[in-house]
Amino acid sequence: MHALKYLRFYEARGLTMERARGQYVWGADGRKYLDMHTCHGVAFLGHAHPHVIEVLKEQLETVSVLSTSFHTRVMDDMLDALSRVAGNGFEWVTLLNSGSEAVELAIKLARRATGRKVLVAFTGSFHGRTLGALSLTHNPRYRRAFEPLLPEVRFGRFNDVEGVEDVIKEDVAAVVLEVIQGEGGINVADEAFVRAVAERAREVGALLVVDEVQTGFGRTGRVWAHTRYGIKPDIITAGKALGGGFPVSAVLTTDYVASRVKPGDHGTTYGGNPLACAAVKAASEVLLTESVPEQARVKGEALMRALRSRLAGNPLVRDVRGAGLMIGVNLRKLPGPVLRCAQGKGVLLLKAGATVVRALPPYLISEDDEVWFVDTLTECLEGLAEGVADGVA
Numbered sequence: 001m002h003a004l005k006y007l008r009f010y011e012a013r014g015l016t017m018e019r020a021r022g023q024y025v026w027g028a029d030g031r032k033y034l035d036m037h038t039c040h041g042v043a044f045l046g047h048a049h050p051h052v053i054e055v056l057k058e059q060l061e062t063v064s065v066l067s068t069s070f071h072t073r074v075m076d077d078m079l080d081a082l083s084r085v086a087g088n089g090f091e092w093v094t095l096l097n098s099g100s101e102a103v104e105l106a107i108k109l110a111r112r113a114t115g116r117k118v119l120v121a122f123t124g125s126f127h128g129r130t131l132g133a134l135s136l137t138h139n140p141r142y143r144r145a146f147e148p149l150l151p152e153v154r155f156g157r158f159n160d161v162e163g164v165e166d167v168i169k170e171d172v173a174a175v176v177l178e179v180i181q182g183e184g185g186i187n188v189a190d191e192a193f194v195r196a197v198a199e200r201a202r203e204v205g206a207l208l209v210v211d212e213v214q215t216g217f218g219r220t221g222r223v224w225a226h227t228r229y230g231i232k233p234d235i236i237t238a239g240k241a242l243g244g245g246f247p248v249s250a251v252l253t254t255d256y257v258a259s260r261v262k263p264g265d266h267g268t269t270y271g272g273n274p275l276a277c278a279a280v281k282a283a284s285e286v287l288l289t290e291s292v293p294e295q296a297r298v299k300g301e302a303l304m305r306a307l308r309s310r311l312a313g314n315p316l317v318r319d320v321r322g323a324g325l326m327i328g329v330n331l332r333k334l335p336g337p338v339l340r341c342a343q344g345k346g347v348l349l350l351k352a353g354a355t356v357v358r359a360l361p362p363y364l365i366s367e368d369d370e371v372w373f374v375d376t377l378t379e380c381l382e383g384l385a386e387g388v389a390d391g392v393a
Contacts, residue, residue: 013343020047023362023369025348034361034369037348041182041214041360044241044325045286052244052282059278068272078277081284082250085223089232090252095272095280099213099239100128102249103176105266106235107132109253110174110207113234113260119150120168120175120206122158124353126183127176127211136176138184159189164196172206174235179225182214185353186321186328191229198231207234207257213249214326217241218287218363221297221324228323244286246279293324295363300324303359303370310378316385318355325363328356329377333384341380347373 016028023046025033038044045052059074066072082093096102111117121127121136128134134143135150143149156167158181168175179194181187201208210233215225219241222228226236234257239249270276286292304320304327311317311329318330331338335351342349342357352358359373 013348015343022046022048023364023366032346033343034347034365034372036359036361036373037350038360038362040350041219041240041326043245044217044219044360044362045244045283045292046362046364047245049244049282049286051286052246052279055278055282056246056275059274063274066274067269072274072277074274074277074281075272078281078284081281085217085284085287086252087224087227089254090236091255092258093250093252094266095276096249096251096268097247097270097276098128099211099237099249100130100133101268101271102213102237102239102251103127103133103136103211104130105251106176106209106237107136107174108266109235109251109257109261110209112262112265113207113257114173114205116171116173116206117152118169118171118173119153120156120172121153122156122177124158124181124184124187125155125176125178126181127178128213158184158187159193161190161193161196164193164200168197168200168204168206170204172201172204174207174209175201176209176211178211178215179229180215180220180323180326182326182358183352185330185356186326186358187353188321188323189229194226194229194231198229198233209233209235209237212236213239214360215323217283218293218296219324219326219360220322221293221300223287223293225323242283243276243279244283246276248276248279250280290363292363296324299363299365299370300327303327303374306370306374307377310374311381314381314385316381325359325361325365327359328352329359329381331355331357331381337384338377338380341383342376345376345379347376349377 017025018028019026025035123138125138127136135153138155154167157163179189198208210226212224216238235253307320316332320329322328335357338357339349350358
């Protein structure tokens with residue numbers, strides 16, 4: 001029989017993984033790795049968190065598959081738990097399966113609520129790879145082969161306060177913003193820029209959509225990263241860490257937006273299924289009982305202090321940036337050799353943008369883990385810097 005081959009869209013790392021627990025994964029050879037990759041940030045609560053696993057097992061043995069046409073007790077439990085972390089201003093939530101799907105629904109909600117078509121995003125943005133979300137993703141490398149995309153999209157310059165009025169006009173349905181651009185390079189939005197975007201959207205009657213798929217659910221030291229800016233979005237999209245490892249995303253919105261939705265405007269076979277509800281319930285409980293955002297804030301500040309201290313003076317390093325446990329080290333060269341070096345020393349990292357080494361560790365990382373990571377990255381960058389000086393890199 002002819003064996004199928006898996007069609008990969010990510011470059012193979014050359015590792016076969018056998019098991020994962022907490023902040024660690026183990027290869028087939030038994031070697032332990034510190035996971036600062038976490039499946040692009042999904043395993044923020046750690047691999048196989050005991051509470052999440054317990055709740056999922058219980059739900060799996062009760063009702064695992066059901067359309068949201070039918071009501072379940074676990075949905076009520078999920079709504080109660082998520083309400084305690086959602087924050088003020090949001091009255092409605094719906095669950096989907098991925099960040100891209102959440103962005104797709106946000107686009108549809110904005111067009112339905114405003115009756116307009118034009119969407120605004122920003123340079124450096126990444127909102128997903130399905131065609132609508134891809135239309136809001138700025139990098140031509142992701143877009144070029146699949147054009148034409150949605151035609152009614154404008155891109156403003158990220159962190160350009162003066163350009164806000166020129167791009168957000170009276171024909172705009174929604175402005176879609178990441179307050180920290182993850183895939184784009186761990187680019188942190190200036191407060192003046194975010195406030196200008198929010199105020200201009202209100203002024204012209206456009207909805208403000210904040211994409212918190214990567215930044216949300218505690219990773220940046222707050223439950224939602226946008227709260228540090230004092231703004232009130234009409235819609236937020238969430239995903240990745242939201243289900244404690246289970247594939248689930250969410251769109252949270254207001255009474256105003258929800259009141260304009262009609263039956264049949266959207267649908268999803270798996271979205272909001274009992275297992276997804278159980279995962280979000282359990283993850284929300286972990287977030288609260290284990291003070292996850294505060295741990296992320298404290299540990300992230302310590303990590304960035306250590307990185308800035310150890311990497312100061314390295315000619316390959318431009319800067320260290322981020323918030324909480326969403327950290328980027330911006331280099332003067334492509335990050336591939338650094339990622340390979342770190343993996344060889346047992347630390348799994350990923351890239352962001354063209355030149356950024358990105359670390360998205362679980363909130364569980366210990367002081368020993370932090371030392372392991374900082375020492376590894378320092379050694380790898382020092383070795384590469386010496387190679388440049390010797391003319392061999």
